[in-house]
Amino acid sequence: MSELFDSAFHADPYPTYARLRAEGGAHHVSLPDGSKAWLITRYDDVRAGLADDRLSLNRENARGGYQGYSLPPALDANLLNMDPPDHTRxxxxxxxxxxPKRxxxxxxxxxxxxxxxxDAVAPGETVDLIAAFAAPLPVRVIGDLVGVPPAERAQFRTWTTTLxxxxxxxxxxxxxxxxxNMHRYLLDLVARKRADPDDDLLSELIAVRDAGDRLSEDELVSLVFLGLWAGYENVVNLIGNGMRALLTxxxxxxxxxxxxxxxxxxxxxxxRYDQPLQFAIRRFPLTDVxxxxxxxxxxxTVLLGIASANHDGDVFAAPDELRLRRDPNPHLSYGYGIHRSFGSRLSQLETSVAVSALLRRGCRLAVADEDLRWQPSFRNRGLMELPVTLH
Incomplete structure (x- = not known):
């Protein structure tokens, strides 16, 4: 199935997911980098897989040709590459x-x-909502939370898009x-915060590291990397995808x-409707399963298809319809079990504030929906631009 992740998939992956669910719950696929993986597509199997302690996150347990990102140790010692007990700690x-209070x-x-x-956009002006709003908003939020100086935040958009x-x-x-570049920057930022701590999350994590040595230096740097990367890019796409869904x-x-x-x-x-993260972080079975x-x-390599599970008609009535009053809504967008995203509360806050502000202002698509361009990524679903006219 090397043709699985083609341009049609990038534009709209949900028909492909529907076909795969109808054909079976597990599919041996070829990823764009040439490596092989098992793609799990049905809700019950994905949910069970998210909580299955036989499926390891640690890439040291990979034996099936997995490539993925090549990260230095100081960026790889994070929750996305750990199993208990280190993950628990x-x-x-x-x-x-x-x-939650923070x-x-x-x-x-x-x-x-x-x-x-x-307010920087004049009434009737047409702008790219991603560049003008969806991207800079979470940059400010995660920058304030972690403690990244304002003048240094925009660079992360370039780095994460490259990846x-x-x-x-x-x-x-x-x-x-x-x-x-990210590694060098984070090492410098940690050094500056250690010398001159502030009231931010990074300074607090440094205090935890230095006081009790409960965090290694690599784990500290990697946690900041994960917060800046995962805590930013997903929210950008969630705002963009969400507003496109509403406007269409x-x-x-x-x-x-x-x-x-x-x-x-x-x-x-x-x-649920248009989840940016298509798959949970890859898993590697510790034994034959x-x-x-x-x-x-x-x-x-096992890929648990979150986006596919969120459109499983056995769990969600009319799964391809946007229903704002849907209840219950047991989507898996933030994971499940011990690996549920610890940033879900912040993501929901940012998305709620962003959507609310745009509703009060009012806007409409400035191009036809079919003319929108999607990022050529099989892992993350997000728009290249979202041209809108603000009222």
């Missing part, structure tokens, strides 16, 4: 610093940033150079503008 440390306290700053960004959505003309060494469903858009009490359930539905009737050998 790090997650508990993050939970003690990344508290996240909720960001609300006024997120709201102020959203208003400021939209997650490479351009066709990108040089073969671009991804490696982006990783090296005018009845739902009008209903939400008329009644913002629907916003919490609407954000959950937008998160059977998933959806398929025998999978130890060390082979």
């Amino acid at each position: 790090l997650r508990s440390l993050i939970a003690s610093a990344f508290t 996240v909720d306290a960001l609300t006024p700053r997120v709201e102020a940033a959203a208003v400021e960004l939209l 997650l959505a490479p351009r066709p003309d990108q040089t073969p060494t671009a991804a490696r150079e982006a990783v090296a 469903n005018p009845e739902q858009y009008a209903e939400l503008r008329a009644d913002e009490t629907l916003l919490p359930s609407a954000v959950e539905e937008l998160t 059977e998933i959806a009737g398929a025998p999978i050998s130890a060390g082979e």
Whole structure:
């Protein structure tokens, strides 16, 4: 199935997922880099896989030709490459610093940033909503949370795009150079925060590291890398994908503008409907296993299809329809079990504030939906641009 991740898939992966679910729950596929993987497509199998302790996140257990990103040790010692007990230790440390109270306290700053960004656009002006709003908003938020100086935040957009959505003309060494640049920057940022701590998450994690030595230096740097990367890129695409979904469903858009009490359930539905992260982080079976009737050998690569599971008609009524009042809505966009994303609360806050601000301002697509361009990435679904006219 090397043709699986073609341009038609990038534009709309859901018909492909529907076909795969109808054909079976597990599929042996070829990834764009030439490596092989098992793609799990049905909700029950994906949910079970997310909580299956036989499926390891540690790439040291890979034996099936997995390539993925080549990260230096100081960036690879993170929750996306760890199993218990190290995963449990790090997650508990993050939970003690990344508290709901800390996240909720960001609300006024997120709201102020959203208003400021939209106020910079004149009524009737047509802009790229990604560049003008969806990208700079989470840059400010994660920058404030972690403690990245404002003048240094925009560079992360370039680095993460190089890694997650490479351009066709990108040089073969671009991804490696982006990783090296991020690594050097984070080492410098940690050194500066250690010398001059502030009231931010990085300074607090440094204090945890230096006081009790419960974090290695590599784990500290890698945690910051994960927060800046995963905590930023996914939100950019969630805002962009969510607004595109609303603007192409005018009845739902009008209903939400008329009644913002629907916003919490609407954000959950937008998160389910067009989830940016197509698959959970790759897994490697520690022993031979059977998933959806398929025998999978130890060390082979398993991709748990979150986006496909979120459109499984056995769980969601009319899964390809946007229903802002959907209840229940047990989507798997933030994972499940011990690997559920610790950043889900922040992601929901940013998306809610962004959508609310855009609803109050009002906007419409400035191009036909079929003319929108999607990032050429099989891992992350996001728009290259989203041209809109703001009221």
